[in-house]
Amino acid sequence: MMPTVPRPAVSVPDPSPDLLQRAAAVRRAAMDLGRLSDGERRQAVLAMADALQAEAELIAAANAADLEAAAADGLAPALVARLKLDAGKLAGAIEGVRQVAQLPDPLGVRQLHRELDQGLVLERLSVPLGVLGVIFEARPDAVMQIASLAVRSGNGALLKGGREASRSCTAILAALRRGLAASAVAPETLALLTSREESLGLLKLDGLVDLIIPRGSNALVRFIQDNTRIPVLGHADGICHLYVDREVDILQAVRVAIDAKTQYPAACNAIETLLVHREVAPAFLQQALPAFAAAGVSLRGDADSRALGVEQAASDDDWRTEYSDLVLAVRVVDDLPQALEHIRRYGSRHTDAICTTNAATAETFLRGVDSAGVYVNCSTRFADGFRYGFGAEVGISTQTLPPRGPVGLEGLVTYRYLLRGDGHIAADYAAGGRHFSHRDLPL
Incomplete structure (x- = not known):
């Protein structure tokens, strides 16, 4: 961001x-x-x-x-x-x-x-x-x-x-x-x-x-x-991303993308930007564009995605916009590092996901994205206290210090620290007459 x-x-x-x-x-x-x-x-x-x-x-x-x-x-x-x-x-x-x-x-x-x-x-x-x-x-x-x-x-x-x-x-x-x-x-x-x-x-x-x-x-x-x-x-922005890798189950990725955008578009954990690897972009968008259209999603894309069928042009502001609506920005990227750099620059550290069949790529994404939630092959809509088994949530935190997510x-x-003694005083230890044991006891 x-x-x-x-x-x-x-x-x-x-x-x-x-x-x-x-x-x-x-x-x-x-x-x-x-x-x-x-x-x-x-x-x-x-x-x-x-x-x-x-x-x-x-x-x-x-x-x-x-x-x-x-x-x-x-x-x-x-x-x-x-x-x-x-x-x-x-x-x-x-x-x-x-x-x-x-x-x-x-x-x-x-x-x-x-x-x-x-x-x-x-x-x-x-x-x-x-x-x-x-x-x-x-x-x-x-x-x-x-x-x-x-x-x-x-x-x-x-x-x-x-x-x-x-x-x-x-x-x-x-x-x-x-x-x-x-x-x-x-x-x-x-x-x-x-x-x-x-x-x-x-x-x-x-x-x-x-x-x-x-x-x-x-x-x-x-x-x-x-x-x-x-x-x-709390969190000020919910700019969530889905990255579609070059090695991917296309039908699965389309289902994940549709859910992450449309299941509840007003939620802060809905995706606002879709990043697609250049090698898979033609095949993926061929399947995804009709699905997004059927769901009523308006797409805004960069020059490469527009060449593949995305109708509206995206501006630089679209990459940093939380639409909270059926609007999605689309960008074609050269590789995983470029996707990670885009998320680092524009993301809000809320929730970001990757769709890939390559386990090593998935691990690189999990370790490379500094967000409260980082997912593989599933919708960002799972970023929710009820779905995590918390019963409910008071909110989602994107700060790095806990609590997070x-x-x-x-x-x-x-x-609270509770200390029980029997007349102990600090001066005895400063003078060297007594020494700390620091022995851990059963919890």
């Missing part, structure tokens, strides 16, 4: 007294939640799923109202696709909540157990982060995913959906809180922010919020990154 020019931060107003009070209430509830047992948190998540199921019709009606308003406002098709919460999508989201309840407890895991000296024992245990601040656009299902992961991992959450999803988010959060009311977890653990002023105020809640997770457009993510001192987890429970915990 090309380097971006730093922009001056926009002045962000201080949070209102009401927001400060609500955030403080979430933090107090989160502290109590973090002390609950695995069974209590598991039962709370199941109660949330039951409440969502019981109020599915109300949620669907709220979403229908949001969709009607979005149509009147001329909302972009990609955002409408993300906003829509039909019966199948809602059922899948509720099932994802139930799966989160069945995941292993991420808290209290002993990661280190070491005797520093006789009677001086160190442990490192996993603990909750605290409070999550999550901002997302047109994604009401994100409320369910994030809330269930937050509760399961012992965290509170302040949730801010886009204006276009306001009715859906309100109905979903009301159901989630009613579910929590039937459990050991306080409903105040989850709170919904409803105005732009509150979302801006969230950015200045350092001390009350421990991590901000943006899910939305490039502009949204970069604005948040530029205007908060709270750590931010789809972020589930393991990305919502940190750790």
Whole structure:
């Protein structure tokens, strides 16, 4: 991805007294939640799923109202696709909540157990982060995913959906809180922010919020990154690539390419650029072009791909554009190194894939692409917390430091060092009277 020019931060107003009070209430509830047992948190998540199921019709009606308003406002098709919460999508989201309840407890895991000296024992245990601040656009299902992961991992959450999803988010959060009311977890653990002023105020809640997770457009993510001192987890771009190698099963590659572009084009893990090796390009595009046309995909290609049938010309901007729609850029490359260089230059380190029958080429691609997800002979649409078995995800991170890729429970915990002694003091070791043993003990 090309380097971006730093922009001056926009002045962000201080949070209102009401927001400060609500955030403080979430933090107090989160502290109590973090002390609950695995069974209590598991039962709370199941109660949330039951409440969502019981109020599915109300949620669907709220979403229908949001969709009607979005149509009147001329909302972009990609955002409408993300906003829509039909019966199948809602059922899948509720099932994802139930799966989160069945995941292993991420808290209290002993990661280190070491005797520093006789009677001086160190442990490192996993603990909750605290409070999550999550901002997302047109994604009401994100409320369910994030809330269930937050509760399961012992965290509170302040949730801010886009204006276009306001009715859906309100109905979903009301159901989630009613579910929590039937459990050991306080409903105040989850709170919904409803105005732009509150979302801006969230950015200045350092001390009350421990991590901000943006899910939305490039502009949204970069604005948040530029205007908060709270750590931010997320990705600004989802520019994913599929490279079709010279040694390839063409029919298989066509199926993978069609799925990666069309199965859900508004998703951040849909491919935006197709790279094709020059030697296989004529045969591959002969099969692929009719398939893309039948699926309604508009292709934009370089000079070589246009000579092989791609109708529209691609500009340099197309290689760095996340369409989130049925549009795909196509480029013919000379070899694998040129494909890797293209991905390095224009990619967003989200998810990139290769189709090849050569195992050595596949390994070179796996080791040569620095993305959160690197795939061989399968669709980039598998870059998803639910499909990874996480139950759900709070988002996808393209940063190199962990967590990376789809972020589930393991990305919502940190750790704490616990040291137990018997009157030990550092001066004894500085003077050379005592020595460290550093003996690892069973976990």
